Amino acid sequence: MSRLNPRALAYLNEVIHFRSLRKAAQHLNVDPSAISRQLSALEEELQIRLLERTSQGVSPTEAGDMLVAHYRQQRANEQGVLSRLSDLQGLRQGSVRIAVGEGFITDLIAQPLQSFILRYPGIDLEVRMAGANEALGLLKEDAVDLALVYxxxxxxxxxxxxxxxxPLDLITPPHHPLLEHPGPIPMTALRGEALALIHSSTGMGQLAVMVAQLEHVELRPKLRTNSVAVLTNFVKSGIGVAFMPELTVSDELKAGSIRRLPLANLALHDARARILSHKxxxxxxxxxxxxxxxRQSMRFFSGDAPSLSRTR
Known part of the structure; x- marks a missing residue:
């Protein structure tokens, strides 16, 4: 069998990523017809269909998936070799792509990002904001190297x-009635409360909705958003309550502009923050x-939540 065309594989990878030939062409700044010709030639050479049209756009066939997996593995192997060569040069150059949930941003930019750049001036960083679902997808597409996910x-x-x-806690305004509740807060106590809820594409949103369903509580948020900042300001303004990990709002807690209450459900109490890569x-x-x-400099990843160590 003849050698696979690297350009055609690169085009196939982008089309599958964007689920659209037109969007892939815009991203690559090439004419859509150029991509179409390359992919048609590749299909003709291999005598197998690589793409099919669906109601959601363009999807890979089994053969298309196989070729893209080969392309991404090949690219990762090449990066590994270049990386080891860089290591011989004393880490004078390199790049790292990170997908980060918004809840980690304050912790990341407070000090760790600056100190890393100062320590490794030859390493370029790319930081992409992404909810949990998107971050995992970016990892599996090898579009990022690491993902910080809640x-x-x-x-x-x-x-x-x-x-x-x-833990995923409940945050409230400073003088909220729930502060008088004895012990951790059950989901049932939130019935009738003005609640802000983050989108279910995030780990926080998925976890809160899952636990509410398990406890047969219907969450009826006054506000839905995809922004941690909007959630925080909703609570700070005194409108209502929201779900949030302690470290995401540590500055507001120290200032006394909001309060934190533990939630009763064990799944919420045992929520995890993770750094992941593509296996x-x-x-x-x-x-x-x-x-x-x-791992060493971010509070989220150097140890468990402060509230846990205070209760030991």
């Missing part, structure tokens, strides 16, 4: 490097250095 679903295709316990994809030397730095 309450992710279990996935055998991903490697867990760091796992800490960060089977060797991290570059730069990626390993970044992983180690985040």
């Amino acid at each position: 309450a992710p679903v279990e996935d055998e295709a991903l490697q867990v490097h760091v796992d800490t316990r960060q 089977g994809r060797e991290l570059t030397v730069a990626g390993q250095a970044c992983l180690q730095h985040l």
Whole structure:
């Protein structure tokens, strides 16, 4: 069999990522007809169909999936070799791509990001904001090297490097009546409360909805949003309550502008924060250095939640 065309494989990868030939062409800044010709030639050479049209756009066939997996593995292997060469040069160059949930941003930029850049001036960082579902998808597409994710679903295709316990708590205005509730708050106590709820594409949103369903409580939020900042300001303004890990709002808690209450359900109390990568994809030397730095310098990943250590 003849050699696979690297450009055609790169085009196939982008089309499958965007689920659209037109969007892939826009991203690559090439004419859609150029992509179409390359993919048609590849299908003709291999004598097998690689793409099919669906109601959601363009989807890969089994053969298309196989070729893209080969392309991504090949690209990861090449990055690994280049990384080891960089290691011989003393980490003078390299790059790391990270997907980060919004709830981690304050912790990340408070000090860890700055100190990493100062320590490794030759390593370029790309930080992409992404909810849990999107972050896991980016990892499996090899579009990022690491993902910082809260309450992710279990996935055998991903490697867990760091796992800490960060309960999903209830945050309230400073003088809210629920502060008088004896003990941890059950979901049933939230009936009738003005609630802000983050989108279910995030780990926080998925976990809260799942537990509410298990406890047969229908959450009727006054506000739905995909923004942690909007949730926080909803509570700070005194409108109502929201679900949030302690460290995401540590500054507001210290200032007294909001209060934190533990929730009763064990699934919420045992929520995890994780740093993940794509299993089977060797991290570059730069990626390993970044992983180690985040593990040591981010509060989310250097240990369990402060509230847990205070209760021991």
